[in-house]
Amino acid sequence: MNSFVEKFKVEVSEYFERLESRLLQLEQDPEDLQIIGDIFRIMHTMKGSGGMFGFDLLSDVTHDLESLFEIFRSKEKIVDSEVISFTLNSIDGLKQLMVENPTDENRLLASKLKSDTLLQITRFSQTDLNSEIGILPGNSAENSIEAKQTTYYISFVPDENILNNGTNPLYLIDELNALGECNIQVSFDRLPPLAEIDPLKCYISWYLFISTSESVDTLQDVFIFVANSALITIQKVANENVIHKEAVLAAFLNAQINEEPWTLLESNLQESAESNEVDRVEEKEIAGVLLKSSTEVSKNTGFTQTTVDSIRVDSGKIDLYMNLVSEFITAQSRLEQISSNLKNPELELVTETFEKLNRQLRDNAFDMSLIPIESLTTRLKRLVHDLSKSLDKEVVLVTEGLEAELDKNIIEKLIEPLLHIVRNSMDHGIESKSERLLKQKNAIGTISVKAYTVGSYVQIEIEDDGNGLNVDQIREKAIASGLISNQENLTDAEVCQLIFEPGFSTSESVNSLSGRGTGMDVVRNCVQSMRGFIELVSERDQFTRFIIKLPLSLSIIDGLLVQIGDSFYIIPSSLVSKLYLIKSELLKKEINQVVELDGVQIPYLNLHEEFDGDKRVPEEQFVVVVFYGNHFFGLAVDEVIREYQAAIKPLGRMPKSQNLFSGASILGSGQLALVIDTNKLIQKYS
Amino acid sequence: MVAKIIDGLNSYLTFRLGSELFAVNVGLVTKILELTKITKVPNSPKYFKGIINLFGDVMPVFDGRLKFGFQESENTRETCILIFAFEFDGYTYNSGITVDSVEKVLIFEPELIMPAPISDKGYNPEFINGMATFNNESVIFLNIEKIFSEEEIKLITTVE
Incomplete structure (x- = not known):
């Protein structure tokens, strides 16, 4: 029985989410009978199954909310924004009523919600009954959207x-x-x-x-x-x-x-x-082959109707599946190693087939664990909706390309940073209505969230059309707090990135939303912990844009296998820009850790010295140039072995001071290769 | 889960570090390994030896001597890696430490284990569950969870 209750709880949280999303849509289009019908149906199901599983308070309150929406469903009245805000708040209340053994407090909340709902119902039934009954578009025939070939x-x-x-x-x-x-x-x-x-x-x-x-x-x-x-x-x-x-x-x-x-x-x-x-x-x-023209702006409000046959699978099973695929990749590399030693053509053939299957299996496993970024939009929309009210700013959230998919573990970790950025935009970015009019901007502010898939990366951009960053103010503040010295000639773009530094906040006032001086560095740490990076572009009085780049998955990556001394290391391919083979003596300049490559001065770190420290320096070394934010940074290694598909294993409980590596991968020979966290490494040494 | 296994289990694995004899409940020990190749992790404190590949899992290994505050010494044929399972912050972790030699499994009834004397040799009581005598030698019962929850520890407080 208990497992049913657990399942029910999961289901109800999904209902809540759908309700929120539908309500927010209804706000845009208050006469859409289909949405109202949907809301009504969800409430009805919740009421029924809530009663069945003994969540009586839930079904009680939902019953009244249902009666409220019956008014709109029967076209008697048209939904106004007050009802929507009210219902959203009631849903928050309902979430607290999801308890099997209600306390007095819960009961009190339930009766309050019920009486508030009745108030809303009377508000609508009292008003003039002669008010026009909007001519509503007929319920468009149920589209049987079959997958059209x-x-x-x-x-x-x-x-x-x-x-x-x-x-x-x-x-x-x-x-x-x-x-x-x-x-x-x-x-x-x-x-x-x-x-x-x-x-x-x-x-x-x-x-x-x-x-x-x-x-x-x-x-x-x-x-x-x-x-x-x-x-x-x-x-x-x-x-x-x-x-x-x-x-x-x-x-x-x-x-x-x-x-x-x-x-x-x-x-x-x-x-x-x-x-x-x-x-x-x-x-x-x-x-x-023309790439999709970027002028095509989808005004998707976040709920694309797709008819997909799907089954519900416990996410633990998917994790297990991913783990097995990782194991398989490790076993595969062992097979490859043996096969290349034995030089048996038959074995080589089988190995090749295995590799091909393995690749497909991996892609398939990836596919399953990926969920669209869209699943976050309801939370973002809700935030924008709530803050619009409390800050008295009118803001619309536009989304584009959010059907792009990411590993569900990444999505989970991404929620907080995204909410934080949007909260910041609402609070500091978008100006008040009067200020916007003064600047001859549209009184309604816009926050847009866009996503694209670029190779094995997903790029997410969050942009507001608010007042942008005050570069001079940030520069002053950074100098005052000793973050930079006033001799440093940072470009405006570089100054903008300073807001990601710990303890940096330009907000004069501390309020409940944001501006406590923590935040942006937490956002950056979070993104970096997922092997991603974040940067910021801003134009005064025009816009502020955050650009986040994230790998599609955390557990399996394409990497570059390199050797330093006797040890092997992996550098994530997605961060690698170029490889150079240069004479080691060029890397010996003691003071100036900069090497000139293709006519560009690039700071570098000789990992041979840092990691190995032995005297046997090879005559030639590879410099792997990696992206570091919007800069380049060179990592000098002894040897670049090859590209390597790495299944990353966690390192377990390491000493606290050790954070240069994000995991390890088991090579075909059974040896371990550490995965270098280039961001942390460069931060530590520069 | 670990705690459940240990409940009512009076068997203890004993091992040596330097001249001292230590004991841990067998329920905490998941593997005893010969010294294998340990992959060094650059920029780590000295008491952290590196990581090993344990049947497809990555396992951190600590130097028992250095972690407990003894002198460093050469590895011998007897040197082993003990893998422990312990809980920390609600997660179960596995970590290994190197020990000079593994002795045997002994049974100690709970009443034989005395609280560690405070004066004696100056063992830090935080990391010790108690002491007992076996063959005229004292056996020190370690609190593994506590030991792994801290970074470098001073097991013996008055080491010269």
């Missing part, structure tokens, strides 16, 4: 030299195969006579039909890294799955050869004229 034609003609930069075109084809049903043709047209073949070149090209429910963008994304080294065309063939209709495919290819325009095959059934219209627009978008 579209067939595309893709020609992928890689550059001959594509193999040189380590791309394996087969992986791309695999990836496409995973997106939908494919009909793949391989062309050997470019294959020269045997004597002229250079084994390091790729002479093969691929032509394929794919039937998928994914968008063109998704298909284009597959080729994102080879866009410069391949000729790629993606063209729509039909708005349905025609993979098995050979005649259609042949006709399309014929049209291709004769360079005739191809008219989309319209499926004669079901498709409404309207959706055809849309498709025609899309049709014009046929083009080579």
